[in-house]
Amino acid sequence: MAGGGRFGVEVRPGADAIVLVLSGELDHDTAEPLREALADSVRAVPDRIVVDCADLRFCDSTGLNVLLRARLAAREAGGRLELAALRPPVARMFDITGAHQVFQVYASLDAALADQQAK
Numbered sequence: 001m002a003g004g005g006r007f008g009v010e011v012r013p014g015a016d017a018i019v020l021v022l023s024g025e026l027d028h029d030t031a032e033p034l035r036e037a038l039a040d041s042v043r044a045v046p047d048r049i050v051v052d053c054a055d056l057r058f059c060d061s062t063g064l065n066v067l068l069r070a071r072l073a074a075r076e077a078g079g080r081l082e083l084a085a086l087r088p089p090v091a092r093m094f095d096i097t098g099a100h101q102v103f104q105v106y107a108s109l110d111a112a113l114a115d116q117q118a119k
Contacts, residue, residue, distance in 0.1 A: 006030050009037045017048035017113065023055035026063035034063065038070035038081075045077050052109040054085035059093050068099065080104065084112040 007030035012019040018041045026034060041049050051067065053059075071081040082104040086094060094100040106112035 007033065009034050011037050011041065013044075014113075017050045018044060018046045019050050019052055019109065019113075021052045021055070023057075025058040026056060026066075027058065027060040028062040031062045031066050035066050035070075038066065039073070042070060042073045042077055042079070045079065047079050049074055049079065049081045050084055050106075050109065050112045051081065052084050052112075053087065053090055054109065056087060056090050059090045061093075061097075064093060064097060064099055068102070071103065082106065082112055084109045 007024040007026055008022070010021040010023075012021060020034070020037055020041065022034065024030070038049070049070070067081070067083075074081040084106040085108050086105060091100070094103070094105075106115065
């Protein structure tokens with residue numbers, strides 16, 4: 001896991017998707033490990049990148065922008081970036097900014113991985 005004590009990102013390559021498991025607090029000071037993991041994942045040219053947010057306690061505008069830019073990069077590479085398990089404080093950031101309208105968001109990682117339509 002990269003990112004230190006306040007924030008972590010674990011990359012789990014899979015057959016159908018690359019899963020990034022986030023934990024802690026994503027903000028201006030902690031965003032670089034996520035930026036790097038997403039860039040590496042997009043370069044791998046997967047069909048899907050699923051970001052598991054079940055353990056993400058906080059996300060500020062910097063974190064949101066990292067995810068939005070990665071979503072665009074994934075689209076340009078022919079793939080998708082999707083989100084799973086947004087906790088209420090993080091979901092609120094997406095609702096307030098309208099970003100929830102541009103991401104496919106699943107209730108859980110299992111639901112995301114089980115979605116056969118996304119393949």
